[in-house]
Amino acid sequence: MDRQRNVVLEALLDEFDFTHRSLADEVNRAAEAIFGRPGDCGDRHVRRWISGEVRWPWTRYLLPLERIFDRPAQALGFVPRGKSSANLPRPPRPAQQEEGPVQRRQFGRLIAATAATTVTAALGIDQTPTHGRLSMSDVERVHERIGRMDAHFFSIGGGPLISVSTAYIDRLRAALDGCAYGDRVEKALHGAISSLYASAGWACHDSGDPTQAALLHTASLQSAMLAADPSAVARAWSNLAMQARLEGRHREAVQITRAALDNRRARQDPHIAALLHARLAIGQARTTDRTGAARSLLAAERAYDRVDPSRPAPTWLSFLTPAELSGLAAITHQALGQYGRAEAATVQALDLLPPSMRRNRTYYSVQLAELQLAQGERQQAAATVADLDASALDSRRITDRLTAVRRTLNA
Known part of the structure; x- marks a missing residue:
């Protein structure tokens, strides 16, 4: 069988910021948790998996890999030797132990990377050609993918869109360098890149990174000017x-x-x-x-x-939408110290928001609670955030404000 490079695993290493050595160490730690004894994985094993020399590792490596990346072996790019080899044993997970700060940070990064990989795969970013001739049909597919990214943001917030957007920008720049196209397609590609920079900037803003957001918005302006x-x-x-x-x-x-x-x-x-x-x-x-x-x-x-x-x-x-305009009007009234008018406009925004815009609904619910607190309406503010669940959102900006409201209510 011809050797075929495991590009899926290779991309995951890059996405999770693993070196060959650090992944091998992580496999050994996971193996000890699963089997009760230290693993023997080395960076040579990882190199052989990525090169395709080993297309279906031994169970003592596959089970730890599945646990690390939280996905089945075949979704890691491995190819089973036969039907029986694909049926891996499922040992019970060990009793949950309290995680330390480092473990929590690693887990958070893992989840974010997994989400980014999932969004990237769902959008089919790697299907954008980087060789040959591009047409406006190719550009239309690019904009359709960007539209789905924007819909993701409006639903749950920025999160993985930072890395997804910047990865797509790299892909489109490769297309600009490696493909043939006319003037119209060239400008449309610059327009798409501008849109991606804008999306990434908003995602950074949502994730609490204003410095990076400013750089991305500036890059968006430059690409917009190239797009004319x-x-x-x-x-x-x-x-x-x-x-x-x-x-x-x-x-x-x-x-x-x-x-x-x-x-x-x-x-x-x-x-x-x-x-x-x-x-x-x-x-x-x-x-x-x-x-x-x-x-x-x-x-x-x-x-x-x-x-x-x-x-x-x-x-x-x-x-x-009319809901967003009401929300922006509320922010204006709040800045003017007109809290009663701001509260009424925020309520109107929540009444008009469609269910699909979960991020904006949470944002304006938090804003309503803040306005109620500013007017001494503690019971109303408590009721506003009582059933508010931001766990499904990927927006540090919103979750931090919600935490501040609850801290004030509990003081």
Whole structure:
């Protein structure tokens, strides 16, 4: 049988940040937990598995590998020698012991990497060609995958999308370097890369890494300019304005948003215009420009009124619904100290949100509890977060705020 490299296992090593030696050590630790005696795995074993020299390792190695990566042996790229060899024994797991801080961090990284691998495989990122000639049909498939990534974010948050997005960017850059294409395809690919940088920036923001988020949003703007796409440029400027606001540079955020609105294409697109005006209102509220904030909220509503239901928004703007506009208005009122109006707008946002947007629902539920606490409504705040479960979300930004609310309630 011809030797075939185990690219699945090789990718997992890279994803989990394992060297050959460190994986061998981890196999030995898992073997001791399973069989009650230390394992004898070395880096030579790992090299032979990856090279394809050994396509179905012995059970004493396979069971630890399955436990480490939390998936069956065949999902690790191994090929059984026959039907009987594929039926591995299933020893009982040892009694759960208390994990130390290092173990918890390793487990968290493992879960995140597993999720990233799963999303990557589900999207079929590795199916994007890096040789031959590209057509607009190829680009359409790229954008369809990006749309599914955005849907994942709106459902549970950023999490694995950081590594997934950056991996896809590398794939598309390889396509730009290795394929033949026309000018239209080239610009569309740069537009896709800009979108991926924007998604990765939001994922970093959700994961509590503002420094990396700022770098990614800047890269998004550069790719948008190469794409000569006014909508992508407006999106990048909007994200940079939000980044400035989160870092406390509120006047700069206002200036950036106004610059984005100077783009005629952005003003003419009712979805983009509504988002920019709503975010401008927040910036103006943070700089105590009450009149400007009120005008911008009204402009956002008028822009959204121009939306044609028969022409859906780009996938990255699918979150911009009447619910989101109410939520952004609530943030504006909160910044102005109008807590009663902010609470009412947040309630309206929750009433309008579709069930599929679990991340946003949790976000605005936490915001509602914060507003209730700010007004001394402790019982209402406790009721708001009583049944709130953020365990399925992958957003440090939201979970940290929820933890802070519960800590205040328990104080």
